[in-house]
Amino acid sequence: MSAEPVTETTATDAHRRFGSRTLQAVPGAPVDARIMAPDLLYGRLLATAAQHSLGGGPPHEGLLRRADGSLDPLPLDRWLGPVDEADNEVLDRIDGPVLDIGCGPGRHVAALRAAGQSSLGLDLSPVAVSITRGRGADAVLGSVFHDVPRAGSWATALLLDGNIGIGGAPGALLSRARELLAPAGTVLVELDPPGRRTSLSQVRLEAPGVVSEWFAWAHVGVDGIEAVAADAALAPAWTMCAGERWFAALRRP
Numbered sequence: 272m273s274a275e276p277v278t279e280t281t282a283t284d285a286h287r288r289f290g291s292r293t294l295q296a297v298p299g300a301p302v303d304a305r306i307m308a309p310d311l312l313y314g315r316l317l318a319t320a321a322q323h324s325l326g327g328g329p330p331h332e333g334l335l336r337r338a339d340g341s342l343d344p345l346p347l348d349r350w351l352g353p354v355d356e357a358d359n360e361v362l363d364r365i366d367g368p369v370l371d372i373g374c375g376p377g378r379h380v381a382a383l384r385a386a387g388q389s390s391l392g393l394d395l396s397p398v399a400v401s402i403t404r405g406r407g408a409d410a411v412l413g414s415v416f417h418d419v420p421r422a423g424s425w426a427t428a429l430l431l432d433g434n435i436g437i438g439g440a441p442g443a444l445l446s447r448a449r450e451l452l453a454p455a456g457t458v459l460v461e462l463d464p465p466g467r468r469t470s471l472s473q474v475r476l477e478a479p480g481v482v483s484e485w486f487a488w489a490h491v492g493v494d495g496i497e498a499v500a501a502d503a504a505l506a507p508a509w510t511m512c513a514g515e516r517w518f519a520a521l522r523r524p
């Protein structure tokens with residue numbers, strides 16, 4: 272399998288390219304680590320990071336490995352922290368009720384709730400859902416691709432901070448998000464800056480002595496969103512840059 276990300280065309284194409292093949296040798300990656308399901312390792316790292324933020328344990332040592340061997344720290348402390356100015360700018364522009372797809376530990380739904388906006392977080396990770404609820408926000412456990420409460424009634428669906436990557440097939444993810452919206456509803460999506468191409472890759476989580484299984488992830492740049500949105504029958508309503516982050520609102524006709 273190629274270590275290079277591939278240019279995205281369609282969700283089917285992504286599936287054909289990656290299928291269920293398993294990446295074996297990746298430059299620099301540990302070879303004798305225990306393998307865990309991604310959501311379990313993520314939950315474990317998130318719990319460690321949350322404990323640490325309360326002054327009760329060591330920092331997490333979670334990393335994100337890409338198929339080309341490159342490695343980055345997992346930004347769990349950012350996800351556990353409060354929203355920043357850029358988040359507030361975009362959240363100010365949206366209508367409720369709001370579904371936060373892949374809410375993680377819930378900073379966006381917590382901010383919406385504090386602002387009096389009706390919102391619900393949705394996440395695969397029990398630890399993420401529990402932390403979100405602990406922040407006073409509503410959240411449910413589940414996948415965006417399965418049953419979602421009040422499907423077809425949401426005014427806004429959020430895909431923030433990399434969540435357009437969920438499932439590694441942005442066209443399929445946006446189509447699913449569109450089904451969850453009320454007529455004239457909006458998907459608010461965070462994107463890579465101009466000049467970055469749409470790409471699919473395999474990634475995994477790593478921590479000392481343990482790695483997750485590989486899973487598909489995607490990146491979409493602001494230049495490429497119109498084409499991906501069109502495949503999902505969504506129309507760009509506006510794009511904005513706030514604090515060097517890029518966002519687009521995609522409207523369901």
Ligand SMILES: C[S@@+](CC[C@H](N)C(=O)[O-])C[C@H]1O[C@@H](n2cnc3c(N)ncnc32)[C@H](O)[C@@H]1O
Binds near residue numbers: 395399
């Ligand atoms: C990038 S992190 C969350 C970041 C969070 N939105 C924030 O900005 O703080 C991605 C989240 O998506 C969740 N996730 C991944 N696949 C999912 C799926 N199919 N349905 C719902 N949540 C999913 C993960 O458990 C994880 O919490």
